[in-house]
Amino acid sequence: MRKSIFCLLFILMLICSAVIGSAHFTMVFPGDSAESVWDVTPEDYIAELGDTKDIYIMWGHPYEHILFDMSTVPEISVTKPDGTVEELEVEEITVDGMDENGNMGTFVAYKTSFTVDQMGDSVISVKYEDIDEDMVDFTKAVIHSGEEMWVGWDSEIGQDTEIIPYMRPYGMEEGFVFAGKALYNGEALTDADVEVEIYHTLEEGIEIVEAAEEKFPYDAPMVFTRLTKSNAAGEFLYTLDEPGIWFVGATMEPEEGQPVRGVFIIPVIESFPEESISSAELDAAVAEAKQAAEEAKTASSTESASTPGFIATIALAGIFGALYTIMRKE
Numbered sequence: 001m002r003k004s005i006f007c008l009l010f011i012l013m014l015i016c017s018a019v020i021g022s023a024h025f026t027m028v029f030p031g032d033s034a035e036s037v038w039d040v041t042p043e044d045y046i047a048e049l050g051d052t053k054d055i056y057i058m059w060g061h062p063y064e065h066i067l068f069d070m071s072t073v074p075e076i077s078v079t080k081p082d083g084t085v086e087e088l089e090v091e092e093i094t095v096d097g098m099d100e101n102g103n104m105g106t107f108v109a110y111k112t113s114f115t116v117d118q119m120g121d122s123v124i125s126v127k128y129e130d131i132d133e134d135m136v137d138f139t140k141a142v143i144h145s146g147e148e149m150w151v152g153w154d155s156e157i158g159q160d161t162e163i164i165p166y167m168r169p170y171g172m173e174e175g176f177v178f179a180g181k182a183l184y185n186g187e188a189l190t191d192a193d194v195e196v197e198i199y200h201t202l203e204e205g206i207e208i209v210e211a212a213e214e215k216f217p218y219d220a221p222m223v224f225t226r227l228t229k230s231n232a233a234g235e236f237l238y239t240l241d242e243p244g245i246w247f248v249g250a251t252m253e254p255e256e257g258q259p260v261r262g263v264f265i266i267p268v269i270e271s272f273p274e275e276s277i278s279s280a281e282l283d284a285a286v287a288e289a290k291q292a293a294e295e296a297k298t299a300s301s302t303e304s305a306s307t308p309g310f311i312a313t314i315a316l317a318g319i320f321g322a323l324y325t326i327m328r329k330e
């Protein structure tokens with residue numbers, strides 16, 4: 001009897017760990033229609049002055065392309081390049097997709113729109129409270145307009161939990177390092193879990209999840225949702241090694257009450273320009289990276305764990321990110 005109870009508890013633990021290992025995110029996708037929104041690309045986050053951008057908001061697992069009904073109406077606003085804020089009206093819609101059991105169906109989602117009336121960066125802010133997950137999600141996505149009009153992408157807009165990017169979140173190529181700072185009520189969110197996940201279309205999601213479960217049967221979700229931590233200043237970094245739509249979320253876990261997460265969406269483009277590299281150039285890049293690593297190691301022994309040290313880490317991570325991209329081209 002005791003053995004049977006133990007086995008049952010073990011199975012339940014495995015089920016729970018599988019659910020926890022795959023992160024829910026508020027997906028904020030520009031698109032032309034609910035039917036085509038799943039084909040979102042980094043270019044959809046670019047606009048011309050005067051464009052009306054339709055924004056679709058869904059709730060689910062981006063990596064596996066699993067959807068859930070949104071249980072409350074999201075609050076949405078746009079912060080414009082000059083700092084003015086426009087509250088946006090939302091309408092309930094349905095989108096087609098797949099549930100966590102692999103069944104196809106329709107799911108409650110929302111849609112809004114706004115007119116790009118300023119050159120620069122318009123920051124979409126979405127607050128969504130999910131009843132089933134018992135959490136509040138604050139998500140940001142940037143719509144960019146205008147050549148070299150790189151204004152507003154790092155705006156602090158006052159979300160309860162918020163990510164402030166250190167890197168401009170467009171024009172980022174695969175292999176680039178994304179760094180930022182997590183805030184809670186305007187203060188550094190220290191030692192927080194930072195989840196990182198890329199979006200897949202339905203077909204891609206089914207294929208890659210099957211491959212992951214076959215290759216990593218002991219813990220497939222470890223490659224679905226990547227995880228890092230913020231430091232004492234609330235800072236973090238991660239290499240976004242594939243082109244696509246990435247989600248980066250830092251969570252404030254209170255002792256009591258709901259977790260409150262801040263999410264930033266980063267569209268990552270393919271490496272540019274696409275060109276081959278010779279073996280000699282690859283060897284030189286490897287040698288340069290090794291030398292930079294040794295110099296960083298020497299420097300770290302004399303500097304404190306402060307912002308300069310963090311910036312040095314970003315620089316080093318950038319070198320290895322570039323090296324990784326070069327090696328993938330071979």
